[in-house]
Amino acid sequence: MSEKKRLLTGDRPTGKMHLGHLVGSIYNRVKLQDKYETYILVADLHMLTTKNEPQHIADIDKNAHDMVLDQIAAGLEPEKVTFYMQSGIPEIHEMYTLFQSLVTVARLERLPSLKDMARDANIEMPLALLGYPVLQAADILCVRGDLVPVGKDNIAHVEITREIARRFNHMYGETLPEPDGLVGEIPTLVGTDGQSKMSKSLNNAIFLSDGPKEVEKKVMSMYTDPNRVRADIPGTVEGNPVFEYHDAFNTNKAEVEDLKTRYRAGKVGDVEVKEKLVAAINAVLAPMHERRAQFEESGLIEEILVNGTEKARAETQQTLYAMKKAMGLSGVWNRIRRKVEKREKKQG
Numbered sequence: 001m002s003e004k005k006r007l008l009t010g011d012r013p014t015g016k017m018h019l020g021h022l023v024g025s026i027y028n029r030v031k032l033q034d035k036y037e038t039y040i041l042v043a044d045l046h047m048l049t050t051k052n053e054p055q056h057i058a059d060i061d062k063n064a065h066d067m068v069l070d071q072i073a074a075g076l077e078p079e080k081v082t083f084y085m086q087s088g089i090p091e092i093h094e095m096y097t098l099f100q101s102l103v104t105v106a107r108l109e110r111l112p113s114l115k116d117m118a119r120d121a122n123i124e125m126p127l128a129l130l131g132y133p134v135l136q137a138a139d140i141l142c143v144r145g146d147l148v149p150v151g152k153d154n155i156a157h158v159e160i161t162r163e164i165a166r167r168f169n170h171m172y173g174e175t176l177p178e179p180d181g182l183v184g185e186i187p188t189l190v191g192t193d194g195q196s197k198m199s200k201s202l203n204n205a206i207f208l209s210d211g212p213k214e215v216e217k218k219v220m221s222m223y224t225d226p227n228r229v230r231a232d233i234p235g236t237v238e239g240n241p242v243f244e245y246h247d248a249f250n251t252n253k254a255e256v257e258d259l260k261t262r263y264r265a266g267k268v269g270d271v272e273v274k275e276k277l278v279a280a281i282n283a284v285l286a287p288m289h290e291r292r293a294q295f296e297e298s299g300l301i302e303e304i305l306v307n308g309t310e311k312a313r314a315e316t317q318q319t320l321y322a323m324k325k326a327m328g329l330s331g332v333w334n335r336i337r338r339k340v341e342k343r344e345k346k347q348g
Helices: 019-030 055-057 060-073 090-102 105-109 112-120 133-142 152-172 212-219 241-249 251-265 270-298 301-327 334-348
Strands: 006-011 037-042 081-084 147-150 180-183
Touching: 006 019, 006 060, 006 090, 006 133, 019 060, 019 241, 037 060, 055 060, 055 152, 055 301, 060 081, 060 270, 060 301, 081 301, 090 152, 090 301, 105 152, 112 133, 112 152, 112 301, 133 152, 133 301, 147 152, 152 180, 152 301, 241 251, 241 270
Parallel strands: 006 037, 006 147, 037 081, 147 180
Antiparallel strands: none
């Protein structure tokens, strides 16, 4: 048994990961991987709550591959982190079923995040989306997670998990941990359009796999201060997407402060500011590209996922057995079967 506490986090396989994911979650995962026994879920069943058409399902294989590769390229170590596929562990679905009787519809309907997800997907609330937090509880508790890093809008989902674990333990005896949610000061990176948060679907993302030319193309097309039509006009730094990116990715803080000072004074043009941002972002991505090439050419990503899923499934089977034993369910089927076998033996 590992002495480290367990951390559980994950993502839906909807596409490649971008700079928003890097500052929002991946950096934190890299930092915590030495402190916690880390499990990272590829949540393909969760994806079906809003993206369940055949073309979406057909993309899961590639998206799962890219997600794992992106995170390894960014610094997660396969020997320290367990990546696993949600759909590869059928016991999670059974846990999900057992948990459904431990939470009410009214409790789930009070979660504003579910309404937001339905609105963003332009769909009516399906049963699968309403049960999203209950399936999340199964994801977390199946590997007996102790810590769940989340954004502020999802901390209520971790509380649902805690309530389910608490209710289970009260009814059947101490079996499940009550995980803690970790809400970091996770920044939301605005997209290159300067309007919405970075997203593949909005076509405003710089991906971790983008090469230098693609980064240059995207940065040079970024919005800046709309009121600044010439370089000699003083510009606004606050709320300017280009400077937000400098703050996030340019490690030369003296250069950033110099650019801000000259920008406010109308003594530097947007082109220079953007060119230095291109150099800063490419400096961040360059070592990722080298590491990506090592793993991509090795063909190890699928092997990492398979091995991780098998490990997580073994943990889940232990958890499910403990749950059913505590509930008294583990012997029900065997008792019924033994009665039939006993009668058949008498008759035969």
